[in-house]
Amino acid sequence: MDKPIMFEPYRAAAEIDVIPSYFPIPGLGILPVNAFVLNAAQPILVDTGLVPLSDEFMEKLSSVIDLTDLCWLWLTHTDQDHIGSLWRVLEAAPELRIITTYLGVGKMSLFSPLPMDRVHLLNPGQSIDVGDRILTAIKPPIYDAPETTGFYDPKSAALFSSDCFGALMSEPSDSAAGIGTEKLRDGMVFWATIDAPWLHLVNRTLFEKNLNSIRELSPKLVLSAHLPVASEMTEELLENLGSAPEAKPFVGPDQKALEAMLKRITG
Ligand SMILES: [Fe+2]
Ligand SMILES: [Fe+2]
Secondary structure, eight states, X not given: OOSOEEOOOEEEETTEEEEEEEEEEXXXXXXXXXXXXXXXXXXXXXXXXXXXXXHHHHHHHHHHSOGGGOOEEEOOOOOTTTSTTHHHHHHHOTTOEEEEOHHHHHHHHTTSOOOGGGEEEOOTTOEEEOSSOEEEEEOXXXXXXXXXXXXXXXXXXXXXXXXXXXXXXXXXXXSSGGGOHHHHHHHHHHHHHHHOTTGGGSOHHHHHHXXXXXXXXXXXXXXXXXXXXXXXXXXXXXXHHHHGGGSOOOOOOOHHHHHHHHHHHHO
């Protein structure tokens, strides 16, 4: 894979659509980039995909829901792989409001301010009623941006975890289980060292306590922006992530390695 690719949406559960894509990272693998539609009484879009795939994203999103029906956009954080179609969605769904945090609003204001009358601030631990269920915002155990929130939906027992529980992969898969135990563990640990470069510094006891708070929620589904749907495998994901602080911290290729890489490509 040498460029980002969008795949067909699929169902993670009765009320949850996945809008999947993959982004190649040269020399490291491919990274899934998922957005989700939670078909609650007040439907929620979770993130808006990659910037370079915006046209296809809007098309795939429209195939799973009438955009004017969307009530909420849960913006897990403001990284480019989560805001790819943000402005187009805002325009196409006039009733939609954005769930984010104060820092999310602040970071967006650095380049393209959000309309404040369409923002709903929600901090970790706080909840929002979306008609037929109450969603609770959580701070995932690892993240790469301070404004990050995920959430738990008790009705579907799904945890929307933002970047957390992501994995670098070698080929696309339609489920996390389909990746295979070892590849999944290695891919998750590798991704964790990249996305949370501070992870080797954490107090192991406190980190485990943090993982235990997810364990206590015991989600049936873990829906990460960067992993195919993980159904009934929460304990495996928690164990994989629990081992990540012991992994070697990631150091990217330096100039010499880059030149060697370019030479290989250009011959
Ligand atoms: Fe991120
Ligand atoms: Fe991300």
